Amino acid sequence: MRAFAWRGLRVAPADRRAVIDIGSNTVRLVVYDGPQRAPRTMWNEKVVARLGRDLAETGRIPDEASEQALAALARFALLTRELGVTDVQTVATAAAREAENGGEFLERVRELGLAPQLLSGEEEAVAAAYGVIGAFPDARGVVADLGGGSLELVAVEDGACRDGATLPLGTLCLPALRAKEAPGFKRAVKKAFMKAGGAAAQAGPLYLVGGTWRALAAYAMRSTRYPVTDPHGYQLDVQEADRIARALTRTDPAKLVEIEGIGAMRAPSLPHAAALLRIMLAEIEPEGLVFSSWGLREGLLFRRLDALERAKDPLIVAVADFAAPMKSAITDAALMSAWVVGVAEPGGSKSERLRLAGALLSLTLHRVEPNFRTSQAVEWALDKRWIGLDAHGRAMLAAMMLGSCGKTSWPKRVAALAPEKDLRQAVGWGLAMRLARRMGATSRVSVTTSALERDGTSLVLRLDQSRAALAGEGVMRDLAALAEWLELTPELRVAE
Numbered sequence: 001m002r003a004f005a006w007r008g009l010r011v012a013p014a015d016r017r018a019v020i021d022i023g024s025n026t027v028r029l030v031v032y033d034g035p036q037r038a039p040r041t042m043w044n045e046k047v048v049a050r051l052g053r054d055l056a057e058t059g060r061i062p063d064e065a066s067e068q069a070l071a072a073l074a075r076f077a078l079l080t081r082e083l084g085v086t087d088v089q090t091v092a093t094a095a096a097r098e099a100e101n102g103g104e105f106l107e108r109v110r111e112l113g114l115a116p117q118l119l120s121g122e123e124e125a126v127a128a129a130y131g132v133i134g135a136f137p138d139a140r141g142v143v144a145d146l147g148g149g150s151l152e153l154v155a156v157e158d159g160a161c162r163d164g165a166t167l168p169l170g171t172l173c174l175p176a177l178r179a180k181e182a183p184g185f186k187r188a189v190k191k192a193f194m195k196a197g198g199a200a201a202q203a204g205p206l207y208l209v210g211g212t213w214r215a216l217a218a219y220a221m222r223s224t225r226y227p228v229t230d231p232h233g234y235q236l237d238v239q240e241a242d243r244i245a246r247a248l249t250r251t252d253p254a255k256l257v258e259i260e261g262i263g264a265m266r267a268p269s270l271p272h273a274a275a276l277l278r279i280m281l282a283e284i285e286p287e288g289l290v291f292s293s294w295g296l297r298e299g300l301l302f303r304r305l306d307a308l309e310r311a312k313d314p315l316i317v318a319v320a321d322f323a324a325p326m327k328s329a330i331t332d333a334a335l336m337s338a339w340v341v342g343v344a345e346p347g348g349s350k351s352e353r354l355r356l357a358g359a360l361l362s363l364t365l366h367r368v369e370p371n372f373r374t375s376q377a378v379e380w381a382l383d384k385r386w387i388g389l390d391a392h393g394r395a396m397l398a399a400m401m402l403g404s405c406g407k408t409s410w411p412k413r414v415a416a417l418a419p420e421k422d423l424r425q426a427v428g429w430g431l432a433m434r435l436a437r438r439m440g441a442t443s444r445v446s447v448t449t450s451a452l453e454r455d456g457t458s459l460v461l462r463l464d465q466s467r468a469a470l471a472g473e474g475v476m477r478d479l480a481a482l483a484e485w486l487e488l489t490p491e492l493r494v495a496e
Contacts, residue, residue: 016042017087018080019297020073022109022116024052024095024170025148025265026211027069029076030297031085036309037134038318038387039301043079047072048265051105052095052149052172061099070108077112089300090116093124094149094170121166124296125152125199129161131299132207132292134314135232135387141204142284145295146212146273148172151192155202159310163198171212174272189279196283205235206286209295211266212273217291218261219251219270220244227413229383231261232293233390241289242281248274293385315388319357322384323364333360335447340432342453343486345425354393355429358400362433363442365401377401382413391417396426403430404437406478408485428485435461435478439470446470459488468494 017039018031026046034040049069051061080088090109096102096118109116119127128145133156143161145152151169154161169177169192178185193200208217217231223244226234236244249271256267302310320330337352337359344351361380365373381398389397395417399410408427415423432452440446450470451462461479463471471492483490 016083016085017301018083018085018089019300020076020080020088020090020114020116021297022051022069022073022090022092022096023147023149024055024093024172025050027051027072027076028297029079031080031083032301035317035321036301036305037312038314038321039298040321043083045076045079050148050172052099052170055095055098055149056173056176059099060101061095061105066101066105066108069105070112073109073114074112077114081113088114090114091127091296091300092116092118093296094121094147094166097121098149121150121152122164124150125154125164125166126161127296127299127303128152128209129154129156129164129299130303131294131296132156132209133159133161134298134302134310135292135294136207136290137314137388139204139207140202141207141286141290142200142202143207143209143292144213144280145209146171146276147210151276153196153199155199156207157202157204163201165196165199167192167195169276171269171273174269174276178272178275185275186279189276190283193279193283200284204286205288205290206280206284207290207292209292212269213291214293215256215262215266215270216245216248216273216277218259219248219256221261222259223247227382227416228391228394230293230385231291232385232387234291235391236289238281238286238288242278245274245277245281249278294387313353313388315357315386315393316353318387319360323360326364326367328360328363328367330356330360332442332444333363335444336363336433336436339436339447339450339452340429342451343428343432343459343482354396354426355400357389358397358404358426358429359433361397362401362404362430363437365404366437373405374402374407377405378411378414382417392422396422399423399426400430400433403427404433406431406434406481424485428482431478431482431485435475435482438478439475454486454488455491457489458491459483459486460491460493463492463494465494465496 016033021028027049028046031043032039033042049065051065051069054062096106106116129143132139132143140157143154143156147170149170151167154164177188214231217234253267256262256270257264337355368376378398381394395414398414436447449464449467453460479490
């Protein structure tokens with residue numbers, strides 16, 4: 001369904017929705033469209049109003065900050081109306097919650113036609129936790145959402161969360177705490193953590209949410225020469241994280257701005273956040289660190305989904321949505337993925353979902369101009385944000401798509417993320433997909449009337465007698481290339 005407004009010829013898709021987040025540091029509008037389970041960001045705009053900058057001294061939202069935020073919110077209210085977005089969630093967090101004039105500020109927000117919901121500390125923590133659960137369906141550990149006014153902690157496991165807690169350790173508070181001598185800062189943080197309770201007691205990784213943590217990830221990725229550009233899903237072990245945080249606490253913020261992914265707004269907060277992280281590692285004792293780009297806003301959307309939508313695989317949903325404009329159908333990819341099973345080594349459901357995603361991306365890749373395919377294979381796999389995919393999976397997708405282009409080597413960026421044995425397997429899947437596509441020009445009949453299988457030392461392509469003509473020169477060449485890669489002998493068998 002689509003809603004039409006003839007004046008201005010505006011067209012608003014029915015699945016468009018928005019979240020307005022009134023935080024202590026920024027006021028942000030994000031408009032989403034695309035699938036419910038893997039929403040796309042259609043518009044993302046923020047204003048650095050710093051509503052909570054004076055809370056420690058005055059207990060109030062400064063008048064100047066209030067006016068700046070309200071001007072931005074008036075624009076956001078108008079934008080959502082102009083874009084035809086009727087599903088708008090407006091939430092306010094620590095600054096509006098703690099300031100003595102927070103109620104007065106929210107009343108002025110209502111006068112703009114918005115309906116702000118004031119989240120408690122626990123509600124804010126839970127929303128961020130559901131963002132992590134949506135991005136990492138198997139998440140088990142502690143979510144730490146660092147905002148301007150507070151640090152939210154919540155335990156997650158088995159698709160649910162518990163024991164949400166909010167601590168007065170936001171980025172606007174940290175400079176004053178660190179102005180004390182080092183032992184004083186540590187005592188203040190440890191005292192705050194005494195109120196965390198079970199929120200900091202769940203075994204598993206520490207999931208880091210928020211712009212400051214993402215900037216810290218950008219610093220770590222630069223330090224370790226990590227070959228992926230997106231911080232979402234980036235992982236660190238505890239020892240490496242502590243080493244990087246220790247170095248960051250002593251780094252001049254002016255130098256940090258030079259690093260891609262660290263803006264002028266985040267740079268001054270990073271040394272303080274790094275000092276906080278070192279204490280958090282000692283207090284929580286996580287199994288490792290995972291950075292999440294999904295947080296409160298995505299959690300608000302995820303919580304509204306029914307059980308069926310939540311159960312969908314976010315990677316497959318996102319890949320299908322990405323492929324749709326190129327007319328690549330997931331049904332065709334599923335047939336191709338199943339056809340490849342005959343040469344695939346057992347790998348369980350994890351391998352199956354990777355093959356399905358790779359098959360769909362490979363079909364899409366071959367609708368791109370030939371001279372772009374090799375570079376696009378690597379860029380799609382390593383640089384695009386995919387939800388529900390780790391670094392190893394990214395490398396496997398890249399190798400699979402390269403194989404589908406007939407390439408049997410991969411760049412160093414890919415080699416750094418997965419063992420050679422796994423990449424060889426993924427290239428084999430890609431070569432098999434290339435054979436399937438070549439055989440019938442992606443027709444479904446060609447796939448359903450043929451089979452590819454191992455038989456001892458032979459790689460056998462079986463064709464129905466009625467389809468024997470499909471075994472042309474190109475098909476036999478691709479069969480031979482795949483057999484050589486698998487160290488098998490190619491064989492064609494035609495029968496009724």
